[in-house]
Amino acid sequence: MRVNLMGKQLLDFTSGDGKPIRGTNLFVAHPADGVEGVVCKKFFVSIKTELPAGLEIGKALDIYFNDKKQIEHLALAK
Numbered sequence: 001m002r003v004n005l006m007g008k009q010l011l012d013f014t015s016g017d018g019k020p021i022r023g024t025n026l027f028v029a030h031p032a033d034g035v036e037g038v039v040c041k042k043f044f045v046s047i048k049t050e051l052p053a054g055l056e057i058g059k060a061l062d063i064y065f066n067d068k069k070q071i072e073h074l075a076l077a078k
Helices: none
Strands: 002-014 020-030 039-046 060-065 071-076
Touching: 002 039, 020 060, 039 071
Parallel strands: none
Antiparallel strands: 002 020, 002 060, 020 039, 060 071
């Protein structure tokens, strides 16, 4: 899925049930059928998934999902 990175938020905290939460929220936008303009979404990326070097606001990003619809890989669009 090709998206444009609009924002990012680093997370490192303990949830109410004691689980450590570490990763990054990515705020992205992309065109979609039936939508005038773009759709905006937030995706959580666990620290297990490496963020690509050079990831900056405004850059195009390709997001790859596994069969459980979790982010498996991220790459800067070419």
